[in-house]
Amino acid sequence: MTEVVETALPKVRGAALCADGVGIRFDSFQAVQNISLDIAAGEFLCLLGPSGCGKSTLLSAMAGFVTVDEGSLSVGGDRITGPDPELGMVFQSSEALFDWMTVRQNVAFGPRMRGASRAEQTKLADEYLGLVGLRHCADRFPGQLSGGMRQRVQIARVLANEPGVVLMDEPFGALDAQTRQVMQEETDRIWRASGCTVVFVTHDIDEAILLADRIAVMTAGPAASVKSVYPVDLPRPRDEDDPSAVELRRQLREDIGEEVRKALRDQGLDDASRDAEEDDR
Template identity: 70%
Template sequence: MNRSGSPVSVRDVDIRFDDFVAVRQANLDIAGGEFVCLLGPSGCGKSTLLNAIAGFVKPVGGEVTCAGARVTGPDVSRGVVFQSAEALFPWLTVRQNVDFGPRMRGVGKAQRASAVDRYLAMVGLSHSADRFPGQLSGGMRQRAQLARVLANEPSVVLMDEPFGALDAQTRLVMQVELDRIWRETGATIVFVTHDIGEAILLGDRIVTMTAGPSAAIKNVYPCDLPRPRDLTDPASAALFRQLREDIGTEVARTLRAQGLDDGHDGPDARQAAGRPADEDRRTRR
């Protein structure tokens, strides 16, 4: 694969909102062209860290760099795909949405048209180019949003649970398509998810975070399984169990802080981490 993506470095990053410490002392190096998944329970700072890489949030300590340059604000080199498809302009067609960024940057008409056609074809939306977002399914809107980001040819693509609102079957299709598009573009991808299986299917590495507040990077797991991946493969299943235990510890900590757990890794924590309580009982027999 052509590794054309830019490296990203997070160094001793602290993020605070007034008196609330969201992230503390985060350190992470992401290679150019790497696919990294940020995984953790709700409120662990995944999206906040992603926003710092995007330049939407300014750390109060430490720094984020992209291709060796300090991130001080949003930049076209770092494209963001949001969870909500409402990010599309509803009054523009799919083609016009994808064309918007290059047009704002002053790219010539012929070059824009060629790029728009390329990325619409890449995400499988050539046949829907002249439809409006409201005429598309949820999965198709997310494809359109991805094409709009890719049309700016960013070296880093940041994705904040982009498939979270999709039904299970559409989500599986989008995961396969994203893996293909990543291989074709060579961009660096940082992908926020709550879904352990999704992280295993997509990531080169999986980064877990501790429960917030004052969330930190907890562990980094290499995921060098051959692609395309099968979650029923023994190696995938073993990694799934390891990640489930890691995240389950943080879920249990959150529940205890909320007074919803007795201090043990009980059924609520296991289910929140993706492990049915009855499965755990079966393994103990």
């Protein structure tokens, strides 16, 4: 069980994030087009959709790593033109951590780059490691931790920079099912404790229902856009067997299934897929 240490952390001020008619191209390939989303300060939004629909591309643009070709992205009212301290990114792979640094040094890296004193670096690192339940691992190296623990270190490292928005790109995709469930519960707790805005990319419908305030479903790529946005009006912690959760799951599966079938048709694979299903019967 995670040992969470109570700290006197100030609640981070979540920042609003806005996408206005965003389009992103790579040479002649249109990855996404006409994406418009208004994400409120402190909101938890999940981007959900079939593989290849541009979820990660859009998230990278929100982080300032990818240039927008049409429209605009802004955080706190300021246009996003590149990486910004207001935007923190949690990657799918824990290889983003520095293996040659201890856990504490990893989390303190951002404050050190900002010019914080050594005492302030240590204080912030220990506070955020306490928030994610890993203060007892501060002097270990990433290679000595489990996958789930390394991802919690990533989250602590991002939060130590005190961003208004945390962007998470399928951060639990490489974890086993049991660890993934624990990390989903931990993410919900950490988000509520931190007060930051979260945009979370996933292809897992149940994960989105468990975590999100709203779920934005994207169409199949190329030239993907936002198909629909669902509010998740369920009390936290979420009960997956709640009738409202069951109905929302059904709607999301139908919505995404329609996009998957469209993608198969565009690739000329729909008939073959249907024939295979009939043969299995």
